[in-house]
Amino acid sequence: MKFFKHYLMMMILFAFMQGGYSQIAGTAHDFSTESWSPTTNRGCGVCHTTHQSISMISAPLWNHETTVVAGYTLYNSPTFDGTSTITDPGASSRLCLSCHDGTVALENFSGITNGTNFIDHSARIGGVAGNDLSTDHPISFDYTDALATSDGGLFPPTTTNSGLGSSIDNDMLFASRMECASCHDVHNRFGVMHLLKMSNANSELCLTCHNK
């Protein structure tokens, strides 16, 4: 009986933890025990601040030094239909690249500018120089119903259910554009590995948008 009670308590605790009580804790974005992180202000504070934030569109109270790359090599292919609207990373993707293109040190936040710890392995997006996005899934281009029609192999984003509660357009796009956070959730809200918005088992994530 005692064991059962303990078991029940543990299950309730786990349910709480999974239900979003501490989504970011224990993920790759939990910086609380990183040696490069100063002893204070190292949870949310690596990315956000409550005051004197960096003023930038789509950057909610941003605290991290942003990437210095001005012109990335963008994705292109003979069959890619987004070439007319693809631009240098905008909105939230620029925030991701502020650590993930490897040009800005991880501890460069709250005014620190002389950090020495960079992402330098597979989590570095943009190649050795950090400015090459041509080998990654395209981002920062319009994904509209018109694109779906012209492409022929995509679901129309405004009328297709994403499986996350609303349409692809509402749940996965930013002003109708693809960004890193179309597929990822920086805070691990969905509790899926690789900080994804949904599992990619059996290519579930891909098949949300691609009609293949």
Ligand code: HEC
């Ligand atoms: C690795 C960087 C990073 C960390 C750490 C982080 N955030 Fe964020 N946060 C972002 C980014 C990037 C966005 C922009 C929107 C997006 O991509 O989801 C954001 C958006 C937000 C927003 C506005 C949008 C929303 O989701 O409601 C809030 C509020 C927020 N974060 C709170 C927090 C809090 C509280 C913590 C600490 C528990 C935290 N964040 C930790 C990067 C981070």
Ligand code: HEC
């Ligand atoms: C403050 C720096 C910082 C910012 C900003 C940031 N990340 Fe990260 N991210 C990291 C670090 C550090 C890791 C761990 C890298 C490693 O050592 O493998 C990581 C890991 C990841 C991983 C791999 C997780 C796993 O378990 O495989 C993904 C995916 C990711 N980040 C996506 C994003 C996205 C998307 C954004 C923007 C919305 C973002 N990150 C913003 C620092 C950052």
Ligand code: HEC
């Ligand atoms: C179309 C969906 C999609 C987009 C857009 C996307 N990712 Fe990912 N990402 C994934 C998937 C799926 C994985 C896990 C499997 C893999 O590594 O291919 C992943 C893995 C990662 C990892 C872990 C890599 C590793 O080996 O440690 C990082 C870091 C990451 N993404 C960051 C980003 C950043 C930054 C952007 C924007 C520049 C981005 N992603 C855009 C789908 C996407």
Ligand code: HEC
């Ligand atoms: C949120 C929607 C979305 C998700 C999720 C997504 N994609 Fe895409 N993907 C697009 C759009 C939109 C394009 C642009 C299609 C075009 O114009 O050819 C694209 C382009 C591509 C291309 C390049 C097409 C070309 O003609 O050059 C490939 C390959 C691809 N995606 C594979 C994947 C894979 C694999 C996954 C799963 C890991 C995935 N995508 C997840 C929306 C998405």
